[in-house]
Amino acid sequence: MGRMGSSSESNKQRDVVRTGSDISKTFKSTACIGVCVTFTSTYTLVKGFESWFWGRNYCSEKYTSLMTVDSSSLNDKLKGAWSHSGKVWIGLRAGLVSWTWPDGEEASYFNWGPVVSDSPYEDLCAVISDSGAWTNLNCSLLRPSVCSNGSHFTLESEMSWTEARANCEDKNLTLVHIPDNFTNDDVRSLLPSRAEAWIGLSRSLIWFWSDTGGRATFLNWEPGQPDNLSGNELCAALLLGNGTWSDEPCEEPYYFICQGRMQKKPLSRRS
Ligand SMILES: [Ca+2]
Numbered sequence: 001m002g003r004m005g006s007s008s009e010s011n012k013q014r015d016v017v018r019t020g021s022d023i024s025k026t027f028k029s030t031a032c033i034g035v036c037v038t039f040t041s042t043y044t045l046v047k048g049f050e051s052w053f054w055g056r057n058y059c060s061e062k063y064t065s066l067m068t069v070d071s072s073s074l075n076d077k078l079k080g081a082w083s084h085s086g087k088v089w090i091g092l093r094a095g096l097v098s099w100t101w102p103d104g105e106e107a108s109y110f111n112w113g114p115v116v117s118d119s120p121y122e123d124l125c126a127v128i129s130d131s132g133a134w135t136n137l138n139c140s141l142l143r144p145s146v147c148s149n150g151s152h153f154t155l156e157s158e159m160s161w162t163e164a165r166a167n168c169e170d171k172n173l174t175l176v177h178i179p180d181n182f183t184n185d186d187v188r189s190l191l192p193s194r195a196e197a198w199i200g201l202s203r204s205l206i207w208f209w210s211d212t213g214g215r216a217t218f219l220n221w222e223p224g225q226p227d228n229l230s231g232n233e234l235c236a237a238l239l240l241g242n243g244t245w246s247d248e249p250c251e252e253p254y255y256f257i258c259q260g261r262m263q264k265k266p267l268s269r270r271s
Pocket residue numbers: 225226227228229233246247248
């Protein structure tokens with residue numbers, strides 16, 4: 001099994017998607033050494049001017065959380081992402097001894113600009129400006145917020161479908177769930193030329209996803225599939241090239257794709 005590496009990295013930014021009054025941007029980064037890992041993260045600007053607390057609750061309900069910015073590469077991608085919005089809330093808040101993210105994680109990466117308050121009497125939260133620099137403001141001030149959600153995919157070497165599912169689960173991941181064309185394109189882009197890969201779809205009386213156990217509603221079969229050709233084609237393989245799917249014998253070894261999701265974590269109690 002190959003390891004994730006970072007010898008090559010490509011990033012591209014998807015078109016802006018508008019959801020109601022919120023504005024989303026998706027950033028995709030892929031790292032490959034033999035095996036590729038793709039991280040797809042969507043950040044949503046909530047344009048309304050509200051307190052950090054409001055933003056935390058709104059992002060937690062509607063997305064995953066107020067955004068965590070834990071690396072310079074991620075911070076760099078945000079430069080210019082929200083032009084005309086000024087400074088926007090990210091998830092960072094001052095605790096008694098350290099700065100923490102909404103999941104309670106202590107921050108280790110910072111990108112403070114030159115103007116930072118060190119008032120011990122204020123409840124301070126962080127905003128990011130269009131230049132990527134951070135500053136801190138009273139958490140009750142009214143600013144737009146940036147929410148995040150996302151998932152990542154890993155391409156793994158050949159195994160049977162059952163082994164593939166177990167292998168993903170051993171890593172706290174799931175065999176990939178493809179709910180729409182958007183995700184299908186992301187997953188297909190991971191495959192080496194002419195390769196095919198197992199996805200998390202299998203069949204009992206219906207086709208269902210192994211992560212949720214739910215019936216598949218988006219299906220992307222190749223014409224003529226599924227055909228259960230030899231009576232034992234109970235699983236689905238993702239085909240390269242056109243991105244369509246075919247049922248295949250479960251014991252055949254194929255590449256497979258695991259998926260991890262950013263978890264919604266309980267909010268910390270301090271507010
Ligand atoms: Ca078939």
